Amino acid sequence: MSTETHEQRREVQRDLARRAILDATEEVLLEVGHDDFSIRRLVERCGYTAPSIYHYFTDKDGLLDALIDERFAKLAAQLKRVPRGLDPVANIRGLALAFVRFGLKNPTHFRLLFTPRAGDETPPPSGEEARKHIEDTLAVLWESGRLRTGDPQTAGQALSLLCQGLVWGRISRPDYAWSKTLTEDSIDALLRGLVAPDEAVRSEKEEP
Amino acid sequence: MSTETHEQRREVQRDLARRAILDATEEVLLEVGHDDFSIRRLVERCGYTAPSIYHYFTDKDGLLDALIDERFAKLAAQLKRVPRGLDPVANIRGLALAFVRFGLKNPTHFRLLFTPRAGDETPPPSGEEARKHIEDTLAVLWESGRLRTGDPQTAGQALSLLCQGLVWGRISRPDYAWSKTLTEDSIDALLRGLVAPDEAVRSEKEEP
DNA sequence: CTTGCCGTTGTAACGGTGTTAGCTAACCTG
DNA sequence: CAGGTTAGCTAACACCGTTACAACGGCAAG
Numbered sequence: 001m002s003t004e005t006h007e008q009r010r011e012v013q014r015d016l017a018r019r020a021i022l023d024a025t026e027e028v029l030l031e032v033g034h035d036d037f038s039i040r041r042l043v044e045r046c047g048y049t050a051p052s053i054y055h056y057f058t059d060k061d062g063l064l065d066a067l068i069d070e071r072f073a074k075l076a077a078q079l080k081r082v083p084r085g086l087d088p089v090a091n092i093r094g095l096a097l098a099f100v101r102f103g104l105k106n107p108t109h110f111r112l113l114f115t116p117r118a119g120d121e122t123p124p125p126s127g128e129e130a131r132k133h134i135e136d137t138l139a140v141l142w143e144s145g146r147l148r149t150g151d152p153q154t155a156g157q158a159l160s161l162l163c164q165g166l167v168w169g170r171i172s173r174p175d176y177a178w179s180k181t182l183t184e185d186s187i188d189a190l191l192r193g194l195v196a197p198d199e200a201v202r203s204e205k206e207e208p
Numbered sequence: 209m210s211t212e213t214h215e216q217r218r219e220v221q222r223d224l225a226r227r228a229i230l231d232a233t234e235e236v237l238l239e240v241g242h243d244d245f246s247i248r249r250l251v252e253r254c255g256y257t258a259p260s261i262y263h264y265f266t267d268k269d270g271l272l273d274a275l276i277d278e279r280f281a282k283l284a285a286q287l288k289r290v291p292r293g294l295d296p297v298a299n300i301r302g303l304a305l306a307f308v309r310f311g312l313k314n315p316t317h318f319r320l321l322f323t324p325r326a327g328d329e330t331p332p333p334s335g336e337e338a339r340k341h342i343e344d345t346l347a348v349l350w351e352s353g354r355l356r357t358g359d360p361q362t363a364g365q366a367l368s369l370l371c372q373g374l375v376w377g378r379i380s381r382p383d384y385a386w387s388k389t390l391t392e393d394s395i396d397a398l399l400r401g402l403v404a405p406d407e408a409v410r411s412e413k414e415e416p
Numbered sequence: 417c418t419t420g421c422c423g424t425t426g427t428a429a430c431g432g433t434g435t436t437a438g439c440t441a442a443c444c445t446g
Numbered sequence: 447c448a449g450g451t452t453a454g455c456t457a458a459c460a461c462c463g464t465t466a467c468a469a470c471g472g473c474a475a476g
Contacts, residue, residue: 010423051465052426150393154387161377165372169368179362181358182362190370248434257456258434260454420473428466431462435461437456439457443450445451
């Protein structure tokens with residue numbers, strides 16, 4: 001019993017240290033930006049010394065991976081908070097808009113999440129969670145038979161890559177003369193091209 | 209007169225050295241990849257020593273900028289070589305497909321061209337050239353009154369950001385289960401949503 | 417209480433990076 | 447031939463990620 005409490009306390013201490021390091025990582029990251037982040041800068045912020053970082057995380061990449069996972073979870077939560085209505089098209093439209101909004105609001109996090117790091121091929125579990133939520137929303141539309149692509153995956157990939165492009169372009173060149181209505185217009189256009197008009201809507205238009 | 213030939217020859221020599229360095233840069237870049245490229249690796253390839261590189265280029269970024277400019281020119285040339293037909297929609301479709309094809313065929317170059325480097329806000333002149341060619345092609349469509357966006361810029365930005373997303377996704381995760389028809393389907397969908405059907409086409413369909 | 421183990425932390429160092437100071441040698445101009 | 451400009455080098459600086467190794471700490475067993 002006493003050994004259990006001891007090991008438990010040890011684990012709590014460990015989590016506390018990891019938490020402090022991760023928080024400091026995020027602080028420094030937001031201050032100096034994605035490119036100028038370094039372990040040296042981190043340690044002079046969080047009090048620990050460099051080898052301690054490596055005692056709690058395997059790598060610099062491992063450290064960033066942990067933070068990325070947390071951030072993906074935050075993104076997934078934000079997407080799940082988007083209200084769902086009856087219209088499946090409006091639902092994925094809302095999701096796409098929320099995704100772009102997240103990226104534009106947290107550019108540093110977005111860069112961290114979607115910059116492919118060399119040798120790191122597998123996305124974190126929280127990333128899959130966010131993707132799955134989008135795919136599920138899209139599946140409803142697919143089952144209604146209104147998707148014009150051969151499979152729902154194609155539509156989902158097209159939409160998510162468009163959204164990634166939308167964010168990438170605007171955070172990598174914030175001063176460019178981007179169209180004010182770019183996000184809505186492009187998402188709407190893609191959706192217009194992806195889904196066939198609903199029967200009800202069509203009959204409304206044809207016989208008013 | 210003799211001073212002119214001297215200075216000319218000096219300039220030629222200078223260009224020759226820059227050429228050799230740039231070629232070696234490209235070689236090393238293609239060999240070890242975008243992330244592991246370093247000046248040390250470059251100099252052990254091209255024969256020059258590190259300070260000589262800085263004698264011909266301001267920075268590591270300056271060196272890469274020069275190469276990027278050349279590569280953008282190559283991209284622009286490749287886009288201009290795309291045959292133009294009578295249908296303006298087919299023309300920009302061809303351009304978009306060519307762009308994606310270029311990216312997928314030269315992933316290292318693409319990463320170099322479109323990875324935003326910190327502090328580098330202005331795109332190289334050759335990049336503007338490529339973009340202008342796309343905008344011009346799109347302008348034809350705009351003048352025909354078939355674009356559904358408020359201005360041609362919005363459509364152009366949407367299309368180019370979709371294409372960037374298409375390439376980014378696939379080169380950053382080559383092993384993912386991408387849809388085989390993703391490129392064509394997404395570009396076609398976006399175009400379907402961006403342009404209104406032509407009068408001629410519509411009358412053909414309505415009264416056969 | 418002492419001994420020993422294990423997790424935690426720190427010091428010092430290694431190999432690598434981009435970059436610069438400063439020297440030498442060559443060259444054309446005067 | 448003297449003098450300035452250019453090209454090239456050696457050596458070094460400051461920083462990076464990472465690790466070998468020693469020292470400190472608390473807890474369990476003897």
